[in-house]
Amino acid sequence: MLASIPRNHPNQRRKRGADDSVDDRETPADVFDPLNAEFKFTLDVAAARHNAKCARYYSLPPKPYANADVRQLVMFPERFVGDPDALGLDGLQQPWPSNEVVWCNPPFSDIEPWVLKASVSLATVVMLLPANRCEQPWWQKWIEPWRDDRSPNVIIETRFLAGRRCFKNRGLAITNRTSRNPPFGIVIVVWDRRPWDRKQS
């Protein structure tokens, strides 16, 4: 079953449990913009109102809705129509159909369900992942055997980016103690299911 509750990397989880500062890393514009120009994303499947990269996005339900807000929701449901943050639509529980070009920078605390979902979906999916965890099962099982022409049946492209990018959490830069940049590089993984003619444009 696909897990939907954000979890930290097992080592981190043992120490401090789920942590929004691990999961809420906004993609830097110098990474996202060229990819968006190339793929023209239609849907951001892992987002929140403050960091969504597409007009259409899925986000976790607010935790938990304050009583006053629940009353508002019950009394004035029309105010919440079209606001994906009002109730939250879990990106792992929604379909990613073939007409979507999906952008996904998943919660790094629990990567495997997102990689699995991209593997079994029909959409074109472009996913930002940490490049320093390729020994882990989610990479070894769902990406390594299929990537970069290793299998005739599955087309997964990997792009390892140069340098390290500085992510932001609710507008503030995330840094480690000794460096301005986080201690990992990035790999972009592409499940390219666009029709041939759309790849040319």
Ligand SMILES: C[S@@+](CC[C@H](N)C(=O)[O-])C[C@H]1O[C@@H](n2cnc3c(N)ncnc32)[C@H](O)[C@@H]1O
């Ligand atoms: C790494 S951030 C990416 C933010 C933004 N989409 C971007 O690319 O910069 C991951 C976001 O996914 C949200 N998220 C976590 N689990 C989710 C789920 N099951 N469905 C939708 N969004 C989720 C987190 O709250 C967080 O805002």
